Amino acid sequence: MLEHRDLADLAVDQARTKGATYAEARIERHATEFFLLKNGTLDALSVSEDTGIGVRVLVNGTLGFATTNTLTKDDVRSTVDDAMRVAKGARRKDPIVFATEKAVRTEWGVSEKRKLADVEIEQKLEDVTGIEKELVASKIPLVARMFQAATNRIDKYFVNSEGSQILSYSPRVRLFYFLTCMEGGDAEQTYRNYGWSGGWEALDEWDATERILGEARSLQKSLQEGKKSPEGKFDLVCGPQVSGIASHESCGHPTEADRILGREASQAGKSFITADAIGQKVGSPVVNVCDDPLIQNAIAYYEYDDEGVKARRRYLYKEGKIHEFLQNRETAAKMGTRSNAASRATTYSLEAIPRMANTFVEPKDHSFEELLEGVKHGIYMKSFMEWNIDDKRYNQKYVGREAYLIEDGEIGAPVRKVVLELTTPAFWSAVDAVGNDLEFEAGFCGKSDPMQALDASLGGPHMRLRDLHLR
Amino acid sequence: MDDLMGLAEGIVKKATGLGAQDAIADVYRNRNFQIRFSQNQVDIANTWRETAGWLFVAVDRRIVVTEVKDFSKWEKVVDNTTMVARKSQENDEYGGIAAGPFEYRSGPPDPKIVQLDDAGALVDAGIEAALKAGAKETAGSFWRNEEEHHLVTSGGVQASRHGASLYFSIRALKSLDESGHGVECATTLRDFKPERAGRKAGEIAKQVDHPEKGEAGKHDVIFDTLFLGSLADQIVGRAGAFTVLAGLSPLKDKIGQQIAHEGVTLYDDATTRSIGSRPWDDEGVPTRKTAVVEKGVLKTYLHNTSTAKLFKTATTGNAGLVAPTSYALAVEPGDRTKEELFAEVRDGLYVTNTWYTRYQSYVTGDFSTIPRDGIFRIKDGEIAGAVKDLRLTDNILGVWQRMEALSKERQEVMWWGEVSVPSLVPYGLARQVGFTKSSM
Numbered sequence: 001m002l003e004h005r006d007l008a009d010l011a012v013d014q015a016r017t018k019g020a021t022y023a024e025a026r027i028e029r030h031a032t033e034f035f036l037l038k039n040g041t042l043d044a045l046s047v048s049e050d051t052g053i054g055v056r057v058l059v060n061g062t063l064g065f066a067t068t069n070t071l072t073k074d075d076v077r078s079t080v081d082d083a084m085r086v087a088k089g090a091r092r093k094d095p096i097v098f099a100t101e102k103a104v105r106t107e108w109g110v111s112e113k114r115k116l117a118d119v120e121i122e123q124k125l126e127d128v129t130g131i132e133k134e135l136v137a138s139k140i141p142l143v144a145r146m147f148q149a150a151t152n153r154i155d156k157y158f159v160n161s162e163g164s165q166i167l168s169y170s171p172r173v174r175l176f177y178f179l180t181c182m183e184g185g186d187a188e189q190t191y192r193n194y195g196w197s198g199g200w201e202a203l204d205e206w207d208a209t210e211r212i213l214g215e216a217r218s219l220q221k222s223l224q225e226g227k228k229s230p231e232g233k234f235d236l237v238c239g240p241q242v243s244g245i246a247s248h249e250s251c252g253h254p255t256e257a258d259r260i261l262g263r264e265a266s267q268a269g270k271s272f273i274t275a276d277a278i279g280q281k282v283g284s285p286v287v288n289v290c291d292d293p294l295i296q297n298a299i300a301y302y303e304y305d306d307e308g309v310k311a312r313r314r315y316l317y318k319e320g321k322i323h324e325f326l327q328n329r330e331t332a333a334k335m336g337t338r339s340n341a342a343s344r345a346t347t348y349s350l351e352a353i354p355r356m357a358n359t360f361v362e363p364k365d366h367s368f369e370e371l372l373e374g375v376k377h378g379i380y381m382k383s384f385m386e387w388n389i390d391d392k393r394y395n396q397k398y399v400g401r402e403a404y405l406i407e408d409g410e411i412g413a414p415v416r417k418v419v420l421e422l423t424t425p426a427f428w429s430a431v432d433a434v435g436n437d438l439e440f441e442a443g444f445c446g447k448s449d450p451m452q453a454l455d456a457s458l459g460g461p462h463m464r465l466r467d468l469h470l471r
Numbered sequence: 472m473d474d475l476m477g478l479a480e481g482i483v484k485k486a487t488g489l490g491a492q493d494a495i496a497d498v499y500r501n502r503n504f505q506i507r508f509s510q511n512q513v514d515i516a517n518t519w520r521e522t523a524g525w526l527f528v529a530v531d532r533r534i535v536v537t538e539v540k541d542f543s544k545w546e547k548v549v550d551n552t553t554m555v556a557r558k559s560q561e562n563d564e565y566g567g568i569a570a571g572p573f574e575y576r577s578g579p580p581d582p583k584i585v586q587l588d589d590a591g592a593l594v595d596a597g598i599e600a601a602l603k604a605g606a607k608e609t610a611g612s613f614w615r616n617e618e619e620h621h622l623v624t625s626g627g628v629q630a631s632r633h634g635a636s637l638y639f640s641i642r643a644l645k646s647l648d649e650s651g652h653g654v655e656c657a658t659t660l661r662d663f664k665p666e667r668a669g670r671k672a673g674e675i676a677k678q679v680d681h682p683e684k685g686e687a688g689k690h691d692v693i694f695d696t697l698f699l700g701s702l703a704d705q706i707v708g709r710a711g712a713f714t715v716l717a718g719l720s721p722l723k724d725k726i727g728q729q730i731a732h733e734g735v736t737l738y739d740d741a742t743t744r745s746i747g748s749r750p751w752d753d754e755g756v757p758t759r760k761t762a763v764v765e766k767g768v769l770k771t772y773l774h775n776t777s778t779a780k781l782f783k784t785a786t787t788g789n790a791g792l793v794a795p796t797s798y799a800l801a802v803e804p805g806d807r808t809k810e811e812l813f814a815e816v817r818d819g820l821y822v823t824n825t826w827y828t829r830y831q832s833y834v835t836g837d838f839s840t841i842p843r844d845g846i847f848r849i850k851d852g853e854i855a856g857a858v859k860d861l862r863l864t865d866n867i868l869g870v871w872q873r874m875e876a877l878s879k880e881r882q883e884v885m886w887w888g889e890v891s892v893p894s895l896v897p898y899g900l901a902r903q904v905g906f907t908k909s910s911m
Contacts, residue, residue, distance in 0.1 A: 036793070038717050042560040044793040047552065048538040063515040069540050070522055079520065086504070086516035089589055093512055122558045129560070144718025180718035180834060187834040189718065263509045265610035266642040266652070267887045269826075269843070351515060388827035388862070390841045392647055395860050395909045397839060399831050417831060419907075421862070426911040449507060449612045449640075451888055469910035 002029055002155040002167070007053060007076045009159055014080045015057045016161050020087075022058040022098060023080075024160035026306060027051070027071075028348035031153040033121060038146050040132055042125065054348040055080055059087040061095020063330075067349040099332035099339050101309055103163030108303040109170070112199025116151045116171050119200040124149065127200075128175070131209050135179075140216045143187075144180035149173075151200075156348075164308035172299055172455060173202040174442060177212060181219035188219045188416075190385065190401050195299030195442025195457060205297070218402045222414050229403065229418035231471040235378035235464065236420065236430075237371050237406065240439035242381055242398060243361045243460025248443065250424040251289040252356040254393035255316045255324070256342075256447075257331035263353075268447045269391025272424065273322060275335060283320040283428025286364060290315055291326060293341065293357035298457040299442045302344070306352035309341040316359075317428065326354045346452040353448055361460030364434035371433055371464045378406040379418055379470055397421040419471045430468055435461035475500060475522075476631060478542060479623040482526055482549055487625050489553040491528040493568045494625045495754065495792070498524035498539075502617045506594050509610035511602065513594070527753075527792050530556040532565045536792050566780030569754040569790075571628035576742075576757075577750035580617065580635035583660040587615055587637075597641050597655075597665035604673025606643030606651075613665070614638040616746075628755030634658075636746035639665040640886060642844070643672035648682050648859050651675025652697060652824045652844045656746045656883040656893060675823055675845040678854065685846060685858035689903040691819030693812055693849065696882040698825050699899045700890035701840065703802050705828060705867050706731070707739055707892065710763050710771075712778035713794035721836030721868055722769060730769045731871035736803035737764040739773060739789060745883060747799030747893035752790040758798065761787045767872070773797060801895040805877025812878055812900045814852040820906075821847040821854065825863070826889050836867040839907070865905040876900040 008025035015023030029051040036044040052069035053076060064087025068079045128149045135142055154170040178191040192215065196202035238246075254271040258264055261275065273280075293302045293311035303311050307329050315323045327335070328343035331354055345352040372380070382402040389396035398420045405412035420427075440459035447454070479496040486494035503519040524539040526549065535556040539548050594613045601609045617635040622628055637657045644650040652675070653668030694702065709720035722730065731737070741749050741758035751757055754776060762770050774782065775790030789795040813821070828840040840863050847854045863870075878898040885893045 038713070041562050041564055042534075043562060043564075043713070044536060045534060045555065045559050046536045046538075047555050048540070049548075050538065050540045052540070062513065064517075065515055066518045066520070068520040070520070071541075075520070082518040082520070086506075086518055089591060090506065090513040090516045091591060096514075120558070121555055125560055144716070146717045146719075178718065182834075187832060189832055189834065261510075262608060262610055263507075263514055265509055265608070265644065265650075266612065266640055270644075270647055272647070349519060349521070351517065386829045386831035386837075386839060388829045388839060388841055390860070390862075391826060391843050395841070395862065397862060397864075397907075421907055422909045422911050426909070446888065449505070449887060471910075 002027060002157050004071045005157045007071055007073065008157055010073065011053060011055045011076050011080050012159050012161050014077060015055065015084065018084050020057040020059050020084065022161055025053055025055045026348050027053045027157045029155045030347060032150065034150045035125060036148050037128060037132055039144060040136065047121065052348045053079065055083045056351060057083045057087050058096060059084060062087045062090040062092050063096055064090065065351045096330055097333045098329035101329060101339065104304065104308050105165045107167040109168060110197045110301060112171050114200040116153055116199050124200065127203055131212055134209055134213060135216055138213060138216060140220050141181055141183050142179050142216060143182045146178040148176040158306065158308050160308055166304050166308055170197060170302065171199060172197055173200065175208060179216060179219060181216065181223060183220065183223045186223055188222050190215055190219055193442040195455060197297050197299055197301040222402065222416055226414040226416040229379060229415035229470065233467055234470045235375045235466050236468050236470065237375060237378060237380045237462060237464050239382040239462055240437065240460050241383045241441060243463050244441060244458030245384065245387055245398065246427060247289050247359045247361050247460055248356065248458040249389045250393055250396055250427060251316050252291055252359040255326055256354045257325040257327045257335060258354045260325060261331055261334060264447060267449050272392045272394040277322050280322050281320055282317055282322050282425050284431050285320045286434050287317055287320045287428050287431050288315060288362035289317040290362050291356050291359045295358040298358040298440055299455045300357035300457050305341040305343045306345050307339065307343040309339045311341040314340050326356065328352065328354045344454060346454050350450065350452055355447065355454055356445055356456050358440065358457035360438065360440065361434060361463060363436050363438045363461040366433045366435050368435060368437065368462050371435055371462055372406060373409045374464065375406045375409055379415065380404045380406050380411055381418055394424050396424065420468065422468065430465035431463050432466050433464040435463060437461045476621040478545065479524065479621045482545060483623045483625055485546060485549045486528045486553055491530050491553055493529035495527040495568060496524055496623050497753065498621045500619045504615040506590055506613045508594060511598055511609050525792055526552055528552055528556050529565060532561045533557065533559040534562055534565060535559060564777060564781055566777035568624060568626050569756045569776045569786060570626045571624065571755050573628065573755060573757050575630055575750035577632050580633055581659040584615060584635040584637060585617055587660065590615060593665050597639055597669035600666035600669030601641055601643035601673035604670050605677025606645060606673040608644040609641055611641035622751065622755055624755050626755065630751060630755060632750055637663045638746060639668050641669050641672045643676040645676050649676055649679040650844045654697065654884050654886055656885060658744055658746060679845045679857040682857035682859040685861035685908060687906050687908045690906055691816050691902050692904045693816060693821040694899040694901065695823040696884050696896050696898060697886055697890065698822050699896045700884040700894040701825050701828060702870060703737060703800055703894050703896055704890050704892055706737060706871065707763055707797045707800045710773050711795040712772040712774050712782060715772055719833045721834060725769050728769055729767050730868050731764050731767040732874045733767040734805060734877060735764055735767050735871060735874055736762060738762055738801045739797045740801050741798035743799065743801065745799040745893050745895065749798055752788045753792050754790040756786055756788040756790060758788045797892045799893045802877065802897060804879045804881050804897050807876050807878055809878045809880055809898050812876055812898055813849060815876065815900060816849045817851055819849045821849055828889065838867050839864040861906045861908055863904060864907040870901055870904055873903055874899050874901045
């Protein structure tokens with residue numbers, strides 16, 4: 001049970017008493033474990049607990065935020081005073097207002113088949129070390145291997161001056177690996193992030209050992225058999241990992257309302273999408289891209305956001321058109337709409353802003369074989385290594401990690417470093433068929449100042465894109 | 472708790488009493504203040520009060536790191552940490568921590584920064600300078616940082632430091648494709664000129680006038696300081712011994728080799744006056760000026776005591792609690808003025824900022840990064856219009872090997888992830904740098 005909830009209530013009461021038109025407080029406890037294996041050696045093990053409070057106030061149309069990890073009544077009072085003082089000192093021409101919301105009193109939590117608190121750290125170490133040992137036993141020439149595993153049990157109590165009180169528990173598991181395979185003086189590298197909301201059953205659910213071994217074998221195969229991909233016009237079948245990164249980078253980010261309004265201009269950038277662009281075409285009619293906090297066991301699962309708004313699925317691109325933006329209460333008021341529960345912070349000590357949760361291409365009806373059947377001469381980009389996108393989210397690049405030629409609907413020889421570099425509308429407009437599968441991986445989504453690297457999922461089915469320039 | 476040094480001593484004493492051969496306690500107090508702004512007005516003001524500590528213990532070569540956030544429970548945390556260490560796995564590569572005590576040189580922070588509690592005028596000065604220079608819209612952040620650290624180690628170190636700094640970052644825009652960026656770093660209020668950053672951002676934004684789509688291919692390039700800071704960050708960031716061992720660096724097995732142009736000398740130097748300066752590393756070893764690259768030759772990796780033993784060398788005073796890290800870096804100035812650098816470009820590009828640097832292979836250094844803000848065409852040494860939508864696609868060592876000239880003028884820069892370590896850097900001129908662009 002989360003202690004100190006009374007201090008959050010105290011903070012909100014004090015802020016209101018001192019003149020805040022709106023106040024909210026988040027008390028959070030993050031119980032974390034982290035370890036890092038480098039080439040089979042346990043280089044780092046960290047076990048920590050962090051509890052603190054963040055207080056945000058709206059005073060005469062200006063926002064102030066203050067935080068402390070010292071949870072006494074005196075410190076919390078001082079923290080409220082800090083928030084009030086800095087808010088009063090912040091000068092604005094246009095007062096900030098929040099879109100209206102109903103007060104909510106509720107509790108929610110994520111269940112764990114194997115409770116993180118009950119699985120000893122030795123067991124967790126042993127389980128991940130077991131994967132490392134399987135890799136070594138495979139005799140694949142993996143000259144560098146790095147694993148990072150992390151668990152976080154987040155207890156949170158949110159309270160605001162409008163009467164909301166929300167208690168939640170969110171246990172999360174992450175596994176990251178980075179492998180370097182070297183043969184004949186040539187190297188291939190790969191990494192992957194797995195994420196899970198739930199307990200230590202995550203490793204079994206991911207089938208981590210088999211998947212990572214498969215990835216290692218594909219590295220070796222690329223080195224032994226892969227040739228540089230040909231350049232020219234090709235059809236492309238992309239795997240869920242590529243669908244996921246494109247969903248995140250060229251749909252989720254450009255539809256963040258704060259970015260569209262310029263609040264992130266100096267950091268994560270702006271957007272090629274303007275505030276009046278709802279309904280504009282950005283892709284083919286088969287493209288639906290969603291962001292949904294309610295995907296069971298996805299790492300960014302939540303039922304209420306950090307402003308106490310009830311979560312729901314958001315269709316960001318629907319039938320190839322810009323459909324909805326990711327909103328918090330501040331941006332929603334500016335755009336004359338309602339929040340859609342996108343407001344999140346990584347921890348109590350940082351302000352909540354519009355963020356993606358679990359972003360993915362909505363699956364449709366094609367099997368993988370049916371997607372391939374329609375390709376006479378193409379490339380299957382199963383995964384990628386290098387990627388980036390400009391700060392208006394328009395020009396992006398994905399360089400294949402595992403990729404193959406497709407000839408007459410059949411997967412052929414592996415090809416290396418196939419490059420897809422194109423604009424956002426060009427990518428989404430080229431999609432002519434969407435698979436019926438769906439796979440997620442985890443990511444850290446970077447935004448805000450100070451940087452908030454937030455848990456996010458990226459996913460999708462296989463997709464087929466026609467007539468793209470690849471090199 | 473006010474006696475933070477006493478707490479650090481108590482933590483180390485208890486940890487060693489419970490059987491830890493090595494223990495480090497870094498107990499700190501941070502008081503930070505930030506103003507974020509966009510659309511030329513304040514979005515939010517943030518304050519942080521954090522008092523916490525880091526504990527490192529090694530029990531029979533089993534290492535655990537813990538953050539102590541609740542001081543009322545510190546004894547329980549130390550108990551738990553040493554217990555977890557016993558259950559952990561042995562690290563064969565662990566080589567202990569440094570044996571002190573050491574002597575340090577550090578001064579007090581500027582009291583004017585410590586006492587600064589209203590920065591509205593400083594933010595306004597930056598915004599107004601950008602608008603006056605020709606921008607229509609600005610966004611950014613102001614930071615006042617103050618930190619107090621008390622370090623005790625079982626290696627005989629006992630030291631305290633107190634520092635403060637100011638930072639300002641501003642992006643100025645005329646439109647989505649017409650923007651510039653400026654930053655300002657200072658350790659004294661007197662040296663802090665947010666209007667300088669605002670003016671630079673605004674002038675770049677003004678100069679970017681209806682940019683055309685750029686041409687892919689090889690270009691001679693002038694790098695502004697923010698961009699060069701990012702490229703330098705990629706070298707020093709890849710020079711940590713841990714990074715090399717993890718397969719995350721193109722610098723493996725390259726000690727003694729020419730990895731950059733002979734005019735390039737790159738230091739890790741936390742002793743200089745910088746917002747990243749500090750008198751000791753996380754083991755208490757005094758920081759020093761270390762030439763990572765000297766006249767283009769890779770001289771050393773960055774080490775803590777453990778990695779130094781592994782590489783049969785001495786620590787460079789770059790210990791993080793787990794992996795070696797850089798705290799501040801500097802690129803030696805060149806012998807040209809900025810104008811002389813431009814004069815050496817007949818047909819090329821001037822790039823002012825970048826972001827989203829990613830690698831296809833850390834082993835080879837093949838990477839790409841996306842220039843943002845002003846990108847200018849240079850013709851016969853003069854700016855001849857602006858371009859957009861280009862991506863620098865090359866090899867990180869190749870770019871540095873073709874960095875044939877640097878300016879005398881330097882600036883300290885740091886920026887949101889891309890320049891993660893405060894860096895004192897000049898302008899640079901590199902030949903035949905690869906650029907690509909969207910095919911459709």
